[in-house]
Amino acid sequence: RRPARLPPPDRPLRDSxxxxxxxxxxxxxxxxxxxxxxxxxxxxxxxxxxxVNDGDRIGIVGRNGEGKSSLLGMLxxxxxxHAGRVTRRGGVQVAALxxxxxxxxxxxxxxxxxxxxxxxxxxxxxxVRDVVAxxxxxxxxxxxxxSLSGGQRRRVQLAQLLIGDWDVIALDExxxxxxxxxxxxxxxxxxxxxxxxxxGLLVVTHDRWFLDEVATTTWEVHGGEQGGVxxxxxxGYAAYVLQRVERDRIAAAAEAKRQNLMRKELxxxxxxxxxxxxxxxxxxxxxxxxxxxxxxIRNNVELAKxxxxxxxxxxxxxLDVSVSFPGKTVLRDVEWRIAPGARTGIVGxxxxxxxxxxxxxxxxxxxxxxxxxxxKTVRLAMxxxxxxxLAGLEDDLVREVIGRLKAGYVVDxxxxxxxxxxxxxxxxxxxxSARVRELSGGQRRRLQLMLxxxxxxxxxxLDExxxxVDIDMLSATEDLLDSWPGTLxxxxxxxxxxxxxxxxxxxVIDGHLRHLPGGVDEYLRITAQHRAGGTATTRxxxxxxxxxxxxxxxTVQKEIAALDRALKKLADRIxxxxxxxxxxxxxDHMGIGGLTAELRDLESDMAAKENRWLELSERVESAD
Numbered sequence: 257r258r259p260a261r262l263p264p265p266d267r268p269l270r271d272s273x274x275x276x277x278x279x280x281x282x283x284x285x286x287x288x289x290x291x292x293x294x295x296x297x298x299x300x301x302x303x304x305x306x307x308v309n310d311g312d313r314i315g316i317v318g319r320n321g322e323g324k325s326s327l328l329g330m331l332x333x334x335x336x337x338h339a340g341r342v343t344r345r346g347g348v349q350v351a352a353l354x355x356x357x358x359x360x361x362x363x364x365x366x367x368x369x370x371x372x373x374x375x376x377x378x379x380x381x382x383x384v385r386d387v388v389a390x391x392x393x394x395x396x397x398x399x400x401x402x403s404l405s406g407g408q409r410r411r412v413q414l415a416q417l418l419i420g421d422w423d424v425i426a427l428d429e430x431x432x433x434x435x436x437x438x439x440x441x442x443x444x445x446x447x448x449x450x451x452x453x454x455x456g457l458l459v460v461t462h463d464r465w466f467l468d469e470v471a472t473t474t475w476e477v478h479g480g481e482q483g484g485v486x487x488x489x490x491x492g493y494a495a496y497v498l499q500r501v502e503r504d505r506i507a508a509a510a511e512a513k514r515q516n517l518m519r520k521e522l523x524x525x526x527x528x529x530x531x532x533x534x535x536x537x538x539x540x541x542x543x544x545x546x547x548x549x550x551x552x553i554r555n556n557v558e559l560a561k562x563x564x565x566x567x568x569x570x571x572x573x574x575l576d577v578s579v580s581f582p583g584k585t586v587l588r589d590v591e592w593r594i595a596p597g598a599r600t601g602i603v604g605x606x607x608x609x610x611x612x613x614x615x616x617x618x619x620x621x622x623x624x625x626x627x628x629x630x631x632k633t634v635r636l637a638m639x640x641x642x643x644x645x646l647a648g649l650e651d652d653l654v655r656e657v658i659g660r661l662k663a664g665y666v667v668d669x670x671x672x673x674x675x676x677x678x679x680x681x682x683x684x685x686x687x688x689s690a691r692v693r694e695l696s697g698g699q700r701r702r703l704q705l706m707l708x709x710x711x712x713x714x715x716x717x718l719d720e721x722x723x724x725v726d727i728d729m730l731s732a733t734e735d736l737l738d739s740w741p742g743t744l745x746x747x748x749x750x751x752x753x754x755x756x757x758x759x760x761x762x763x764v765i766d767g768h769l770r771h772l773p774g775g776v777d778e779y780l781r782i783t784a785q786h787r788a789g790g791t792a793t794t795r796x797x798x799x800x801x802x803x804x805x806x807x808x809x810x811t812v813q814k815e816i817a818a819l820d821r822a823l824k825k826l827a828d829r830i831x832x833x834x835x836x837x838x839x840x841x842x843x844d845h846m847g848i849g850g851l852t853a854e855l856r857d858l859e860s861d862m863a864a865k866e867n868r869w870l871e872l873s874e875r876v877e878s879a880d
Contacts (some may be wrong), residue, residue, distance in 0.1 A: 285312075635711070716743070
């Protein structure tokens with residue numbers, strides 16, 4: 257068949273109208289053109305151009321000190337760039353949550369949030385009610401700002417911003433001082449803060465779960481000798497990681513090609529390079545072109561597991577432990593038998609008693625009642641929030657601190673010095689000459705973690721290990737802890753970290769330690785049930801109490817007491833079953849399978865009884 261004859265290019269096809277092209281205009285909200293920011297010792301940015309459009313939800317990641325907060329500061333007008341300009345569409349309103357405290361300490365909570373508006377006026381605003389209920393429902397409306405803790409002030413500051421009507425919101429570490437429940441609420445709120453396709457959000461955070469929930473674009477900020485670079489990626493944290501792995505794979509391929517070319521170049525020169533002919537100039541030029549765009553080597557940390565002391569079958573048992581402080585009982589009748597090799601995450605609201613529980617485990621807090629039993633072979637180390645490992649070292653140089661340690665440690669079959677280990681935790685050689693007091697929060701955290709690990713403990717307790725740590729360091733810490741062979745106990749508000757490195761989770765609720773078979777999601781369901789009694793429309797108020805008759809209350813309390821006894825017996829049986837599994841002949845696959853099935857049945861029974869216990873306890877508490 258002959259091909260159909262087509263009309264000349266200047267004549268349209270008969271009866272074939274051109275398809276209509278739909279053009280969607282994206283409204284520009286905010287941007288920066290050729291921004292430069294320099295300090296005497298560092299070029300932060302040199303000619304960076306970025307833009308924020310309607311509907312953008314941008315997460316900003318990068319190592320500490322690379323310029324994330326500086327970028328937010330320039331875009332929001334809090335930092336004046338040394339060159340370039342910030343553009344803003346006419347009428348666009350921009351608000352920023354900085355890491356510094358900007359509240360008036362003399363104002364009270366109510367005036368800081370709603371000013372002089374009457375109760376009926378602000379209570380009629382759905383956004384205000386949502387923000388008040390989500391962030392500050394537990395605070396006294398008349399309390400002076402100056403009387404609040406740092407975490408409470410941070411929540412008021414965040415609530416104050418979210419109540420306003422802004423076109424662009426920039427948040428610098430908004431999840432700091434928020435518990436798991438608060439972080440979950442904030443993510444849900446930001447998802448519906450603006451109508452679809454409108455508004456702009458910029459978030460600097462190290463909380464990867466939060467990034468995945470709110471960000472549709474990720475900017476990676478990484479520094480260089482000539483200034484920082486901002487590299488955009490589509491999607492939240494998970495999508496960013498996938499794209500970054502692909503980028504690193506391509507970079508590795510280019511590096512392999514460069515190394516091959518350099519080997520050939522070296523061989524060519526060894527053979528006796530001729531005078532600089534056009535051919536040799538071409539080869540040198542090609543090599544220079546190939547290496548021009550190679551990024552600097554990143555501090556990707558992979559610290560192999562350190563040698564750990566042998567841990568016996570007995571680790572730490574908390575037996576009916578209670579702890580009180582003036583005016584408040586923090587822990588009530590806590591019974592917990594920590595098994596060897598257990599990997600446990602602990603969640604709970606701020607002030608619930610999580611750090612107190614860790615103090616009891618570590619022996620720094622003595623319980624008012626009950627007892628704590630420790631195995632003879634236990635060697636415990638604790639990463640606390642106060643940085644106690646660095647106490648008394650503030651005036652020392654980092655190299656002096658590590659110079660007092662052993663000369664070598666065996667890591668992955670190789671002997672390394674403490675300085676080499678610290679470099680693998682992200683320190684540069686020049687930073688070893690800094691004094692401890694001059695280190696950033698993230699650097700102090702890395703040094704503290706290294707000192708703890710080099711103690712070679714077999715029980716490791718971590719209290720908020722993600723504080724002041726960037727995402728690269730978090731990934732490296734997880735990679736280390738994921739294969740750490742000892743017993744691990746972690747208190748953290750970082751869901752991503754907990755779900756990655758722990759096998760089971762517990763919650764501290766109303767002074768009691770609750771097992772969470774369903775993980776963090778189950779904890780959120782439990783806390784939602786606590787609030788199910790309703791909230792007030794004017795001021796935060798307690799949950800409405802459930803009425804129980806005297807007979808009904810006694811019946812419920814009897815069932816709770818019976819469940820308490822049953823749960824203790826089940827915990828002992830589960831621990832015994834673990835020991836039986838460990839001692840059983842590992843070549844007896846059928847026997848192992850039978851014991852495992854028995855263990856799963858016991859754990860299911862315990863989960864059902866715990867849920868019933870919690871249900872009854874809530875009824876009693878609401879009736880008090």
